[in-house]
């Protein structure tokens with residue numbers, strides 16, 4: 001069995017940066033080194049440079065569609081319990097590809113280059129232990145890592161039942177900051193469609209229904225306040241949805257030295273739209289997770305990329321997002337608890 005030491009990239013420059021707490025430079029070195037030593041990674045990043053994409057404008061926000069054939073494996077991943085039990089966990093140290101190396105991050109995480117990128121720089125941040133994907137247990141680390149990897153990267157979380165391709169192994173993604181449209185759109189969305197339900201000198205929490213997505217947005221420089229608020233939200237959302245072990249969410253988290261954390265939470269009704277399960281030609285191989293809901297919808301098949309239009313996007317995003325009634329119910333309950 002491989003040990004963690006065998007998967008850490010031994011490099012004096014990286015070691016120097018980590019001693020200096022400069023994880024951005026360390027991540028940069030890792031990326032460059034892996035591009036040189038791992039052909040699959042190099043090929044897929046080269047392909048990403050020429051990837052086709054098209055944009056659709058909605059009321060005050062943008063959604064991009066990206067034709068990315070290398071995402072086929074992830075988009076179509078079998079994530080039901082029996083399939084997960086049958087396969088080897090591809091995020092466990094001992095099953096990582098031979099060429100793949102990483103750097104250790106605080107909190108017992110390892111930073112790895114994602115060989116099937118969507119974002120111009122795309123990392124997987126994995127727990128070094130095989131433990132289930134659960135946000136609340138790892139939320140402190142999630143916020144800390146978002147801070148550590150800012151200002152260059154944004155942190156992403158997909159819930160075990162709505163987008164995580166390894167629901168049995170705790171992991172986040174880190175990617176190029178401001179590539180996902182909602183990072184730039186969120187303040188405008190909050191102004192246009194948001195209701196502020198909690199606001200004091202430490203924290204602002206808004207519920208945003210932009211007509212398609214159901215979003216909760218938390219802004220705070222105080223980590224404990226963010227943690228308190230998310231626990232209240234999760235607890236009430238779990239009761240409301242009845243979904244265990246975790247209500248359906250995707251998160252995108254940024255950190256700014258002046259404004260602190262910005263946590264965007266997408267609330268979901270289901271993982272995959274009905275069109276995912278249809279036979280061709282009705283089938284659409286689209287399996288939305290955080291990056292898709294943030295505004296980069298990935299289509300691994302060219303036929304789907306060609307077919308997709310504004311109306312299809314509207315239908316899919318609306319279908320997988322929490323319904324209006326439950327969103328407003330949750331808003332009332334969270335407001336009552338936080339007030």
Ligand SMILES: [Zn+2]
Nearest residue numbers: 089092130169
């Ligand atoms: Zn694992």
